[in-house]
Amino acid sequence: MYIACRNLHYTYPGANSPVFSNLDWSIEGPGFFALFGLSGTGKSTLARLISGELSPMQGDIDCPNARRVLYTHNAERIPGWNTVGAHLRSVTPASKASLLTTILKDYGMEAHLENRFSGLSMGQKNRINLARYLVQEFDLLIADEVLANVDEPTRNHILERLKTLFPQKTFIYISHNALEVARFSQTIHVLPHGSTVGTNRIHRITGLDQQEGMETPEELVQERVYAILKSAASTSESRP
Amino acid sequence: MALGLLWGVKIIYGFSDYLIPQPLEVLQVADQNGLLYVKAVLNTLAVAIAGHMVAIVLATVVGLVGRLNTWPGNFTRTAAYNLQAYPIVAVAPIIFLFLGDGLASRLLIAAMICYFPLLLNFIGIFAKPVEEVEHFFRITGRINWRLELSIRTFENLDKITTVIVGSGTMALVGTIIAEFLAATDGIGYIIRKALYQSNLAKILVALFLIGLCSSLYLSFIETIGGWIKMRLYGTRSSPYDQV
Numbered sequence: 001m002y003i004a005c006r007n008l009h010y011t012y013p014g015a016n017s018p019v020f021s022n023l024d025w026s027i028e029g030p031g032f033f034a035l036f037g038l039s040g041t042g043k044s045t046l047a048r049l050i051s052g053e054l055s056p057m058q059g060d061i062d063c064p065n066a067r068r069v070l071y072t073h074n075a076e077r078i079p080g081w082n083t084v085g086a087h088l089r090s091v092t093p094a095s096k097a098s099l100l101t102t103i104l105k106d107y108g109m110e111a112h113l114e115n116r117f118s119g120l121s122m123g124q125k126n127r128i129n130l131a132r133y134l135v136q137e138f139d140l141l142i143a144d145e146v147l148a149n150v151d152e153p154t155r156n157h158i159l160e161r162l163k164t165l166f167p168q169k170t171f172i173y174i175s176h177n178a179l180e181v182a183r184f185s186q187t188i189h190v191l192p193h194g195s196t197v198g199t200n201r202i203h204r205i206t207g208l209d210q211q212e213g214m215e216t217p218e219e220l221v222q223e224r225v226y227a228i229l230k231s232a233a234s235t236s237e238s239r240p
Numbered sequence: 241m242a243l244g245l246l247w248g249v250k251i252i253y254g255f256s257d258y259l260i261p262q263p264l265e266v267l268q269v270a271d272q273n274g275l276l277y278v279k280a281v282l283n284t285l286a287v288a289i290a291g292h293m294v295a296i297v298l299a300t301v302v303g304l305v306g307r308l309n310t311w312p313g314n315f316t317r318t319a320a321y322n323l324q325a326y327p328i329v330a331v332a333p334i335i336f337l338f339l340g341d342g343l344a345s346r347l348l349i350a351a352m353i354c355y356f357p358l359l360l361n362f363i364g365i366f367a368k369p370v371e372e373v374e375h376f377f378r379i380t381g382r383i384n385w386r387l388e389l390s391i392r393t394f395e396n397l398d399k400i401t402t403v404i405v406g407s408g409t410m411a412l413v414g415t416i417i418a419e420f421l422a423a424t425d426g427i428g429y430i431i432r433k434a435l436y437q438s439n440l441a442k443i444l445v446a447l448f449l450i451g452l453c454s455s456l457y458l459s460f461i462e463t464i465g466g467w468i469k470m471r472l473y474g475t476r477s478s479p480y481d482q483v
Contacts, residue, residue: 051379070379077372081394081472091382118473129376136380 001029001065001139001170003050009058010045019045023059025202027189029140029170032163034181034207036174037191038232043174046191047071047142050172066139066170073144076129078117084128085113088135096135099165103131106161108154122149127158134166144174159184160212178232182224183210190231203231243444261441269441277430281449284415284426285457287343291350292411295358296404298351303362304389317363324356329417336422346418346426353414354407361403365396394472401465408461412454 008023019042027033035043048054050061051071063069078087092100104110107127112120120128130146147155159180162171172189175181181188185207192203205227210216243266250260257265270277306316332349339345366389373391377383393400419428427446434442 053379072376072379075372076375078376079373079391079394081390091376091380132376 002063003027003066003140004062005046005050005059006062007059008046008049008056008061010042010049010054010056012045023202025189027170027172027187030168031186032159032171032173032184032209034173034175034185034188035191036176036178036181036188036228036232038193039176041191041193041232043191044073044144047144047172047174050140051142063140068136068138069140069142070133070136070138071142071144072129072133072146074126074129074146074148077125078128078132080116080118082116083114084109084117084120087117088113088128088132091132092135093137100131100135102165103134103161107131107158123151123154126150127154130158134162138169140170140172142172142174145176148175155180156183160210164212178225178228179221181207182221182228183208183216185209188224188228190228192232192234203234205231243448246444258438259440261444266441266444269439270445273442273445277427277446277449280425280430281427281446281453284419284428284450285412285453287346287426288350288408288412288415289457291347291415292354292408294347294351295355295407295411299355299358299362302359303366306359306363307366320356320359320363324360328352328356329414329421332418332421336418341422341424343425346415346423349418350411350415354410357410358403358407361399365392365399368392370395397465397469397472401462401469405458405461405465408458409454412450412457416450 004026006024008020008025009018010020011018023046025046035046037043045054048071049056050063051069053071078084082090088100088104104113107130109124109127109131112124112128117125117128126147126149130143133141133143147158150158159173163184173181173185186209188205188207190203190205192201205224208216208220208224243263246260247263249255302316302320305312306320307313328349331352332345335348336345339348369388370391373395374383374388377387415426416428416431419426420432421428423429427450431443431446434440434446
């Protein structure tokens with residue numbers, strides 16, 4: 001699975017400056033990749049451009065093998081007239097029913113299926129939302145802060161299980177948590193701050209790609225975190 | 241309380257019985273004409289409810305068209321915004337000229353009075369996406385117009401209930417004004433006759449019954465709205481408003 005963005009340019013209506021200008025970027029799956037950057041650097045915008053929710057003003061996005069690109073974010077809700085379980089059953093294809101059961105068990109959500117979505121905690125809502133996306137057909141899933149409200153041990157477990165259950169899928173995980181992306185991602189794509197006129201370059205940092213059952217030495221994790229944060233704080237013209 | 245205030249003013253300023261009648265006179269009028277006035281106010285209420293229901297159905301249907309980004313939708317929205325600015329009560333005499341002073345005129349005026357506020361609210365609700373809920377269905381190719389409307393209606397149930405209750409008051413007021421202007425039935429007609437007779441006691445009794453009926457009708461609509469919300473939300477108010 002391959003995605004390439006060439007000469008991408010996007011400005012929000014009414015904005016004074018573009019989010020991107022002449023952005024070139026590519027990613028080759030399968031695997032678990034992260035998109036990292038300070039607030040306002042355009043991570044969600046890039047995700048929405050790739051998923052087709054937004055159209056670039058200039059440039060193009062090429063996804064020859066990605067027939068289905070899904071984008072999800074942590075503000076999503078399910079319709080309130082259904083219980084969580086009823087909604088999940090209605091949106092899960094028959095062939096994915098057992099996968100759904102596995103995911104709900106992994107996420108500790110089995111006991112909450114008779115609740116309404118509004119009755120769940122923020123972390124539980126995040127998990128249910130992610131679960132319903134994972135049982136859809138997709139080639140690429142862009143997950144934008146989808147586990148932001150989940151506690152760290154559960155989050156780490158979820159990310160490990162994601163990679164075990166979906167080894168042939170491509171994920172782009174958007175997060176502000178440098179520790180998490182350093183530990184679990186194959187590659188971290190860092191959007192530098194400062195989207196002035198000029199060429200935006202996304203920096204790539206090799207991640208530690210921790211798998212289920214593995215432990216990563218903390219020194220390595222800290223080293224990656226430092227590299228990521230330094231890269232994120234750099235301007236678009238410099239390289240780490 | 242209002243009557244008490246009125247009689248307080250009478251005592252303080254020494255107004256004559258001609259201007260503000262004694263409480264005993266009001267009670268005598270109520271005793272003599274009570275049944276007639278109750279029938280009249282129920283007649284008015286029936287017309288107002290019928291007009292209100294017609295307006296709700298019509299506003300829903302036209303609102304479904306008005307939400308579209310096509311030329312019928314744009315035309316509907318523009319027409320609604322412009323027409324709602326015109327005072328419907330000013331058109332009432334013309335309606336009576338064309339349709340006579342019977343039920344049809346009263347029904348039409350009652351419906352028209354509350355139609356435009358309903359329509360504008362419904363267009364606003366049906367046209368505005370609820371992105372946090374619709375996004376999943378849109379991106380997975382499951383969205384259709386029925387699901388969109390279901391989501392938007394559910395998410396705005398509080399607003400819908402409020403506008404229906406408010407327009408119920410308008411329907412009743414509109415019916416009474418129409419009857420006052422030119423009808424030959426209903427409590428508005430009773431008030432017009434009392435005014436020609438300069439009989440404030442009759443007017444006060446009529447107003448009391450109007451207030452009573454109006455409160456009962458609005459309480460009924462609010463109860464229905466609360467029941468619907470209880471069935472759909474599981475609580476009487478939107479769970480997304482609860483902190």
